[in-house]
Amino acid sequence: DIQMTQSPSSVSASVGDRVTITCRASQDISSWLAWYQQKPGKAPKFLIHVASNLQSGVPSRFSGSGSGTDFTLTISNLQPEDFGTYYCQEANSFPLFTFGPGTKVDVK
Amino acid sequence: EVQLLESGGNLVQPGGSLRLSCAASGFTFSSYAMSWVRQAPGKGLEWVSSISPSGETTYYADSVKGRFTISRDNSKNTLYLQVNSLRVDDTAVFFCAKASGTYRGNDYWGQGTLVTVSA
Numbered sequence: 001d002i003q004m005t006q007s008p009s010s011v012s013a014s015v016g017d018r019v020t021i022t023c024r025a026s027q028d029i030s031s032w033l034a035w036y037q038q039k040p041g042k043a044p045k046f047l048i049h050v051a052s053n054l055q056s057g058v059p060s061r062f063s064g065s066g067s068g069t070d071f072t073l074t075i076s077n078l079q080p081e082d083f084g085t086y087y088c089q090e091a092n093s094f095p096l097f098t099f100g101p102g103t104k105v106d107v108k
Numbered sequence: 109e110v111q112l113l114e115s116g117g118n119l120v121q122p123g124g125s126l127r128l129s130c131a132a133s134g135f136t137f138s139s140y141a142m143s144w145v146r147q148a149p150g151k152g153l154e155w156v157s158s159i160s161p162s163g164e165t166t167y168y169a170d171s172v173k174g175r176f177t178i179s180r181d182n183s184k185n186t187l188y189l190q191v192n193s194l195r196v197d198d199t200a201v202f203f204c205a206k207a208s209g210t211y212r213g214n215d216y217w218g219q220g221t222l223v224t225v226s227a
Contacts, residue, residue, distance in 0.1 A: 091212035
């Protein structure tokens with residue numbers, strides 16, 4: 001089974017900051033990685049697919065990169081509505097998949 | 109507008125059973141794989157099970173294999189999860205999620221239904 005790790009587990013940042021979250025897969029998953037944002041009490045929101053492609057309607061301040069085992073989600077110009085927890089999802093064997101443990105983003 | 113509405117969650121004793129449902133609307137249900145994802149209180153997301161568009165192929169996480177059964181009724185646009193032999197650590201909000209179809213990911217999610225396993 002593919003294992004996913006994320007770092008950091010939490011981050012506090014100010015409005016306007018650039019935030020970078022890293023996700024690592026235990027084996028090569030090519031570019032089959034997605035990112036989700038989840039706010040407390042809500043369902044996850046699909047942000048990025050195939051490592052770097054923004055889902056329709058997602059602000060351009062979100063970007064993704066990486067391939068193989070190492071991936072990055074970057075939020076540039078952090079906004080107050082960007083607080084929440086971010087999860088990566090390996091989709092190498094979709095519709096079987098594994099989520100990373102999550103990264104909580106607090107806005108100062 | 110795509111909508112997914114879960115139901116069936118409840119308080120149940122260890123060893124008990126429930127059937128969760130997810131009513132879908134706003135898209136051609138029979139064309140998409142569907143999944144169940146759960147989230148224990150204060151914890152992260154855990155994939156539970158997925159099913160192919162026709163229902164012929166099913167997939168399960170090791171943690172639920174043999175206890176949970178996913179199914180779908182394409183004539184009723186409804187996804188199901190039969191959960192048996194429930195354990196305390198199965199306590200979670202269960203979300204149903206639609207596969208993107210174009211990309212490998214889940215583009216729409218329901219609001220979740222809470223399953224609480226406690227004596």
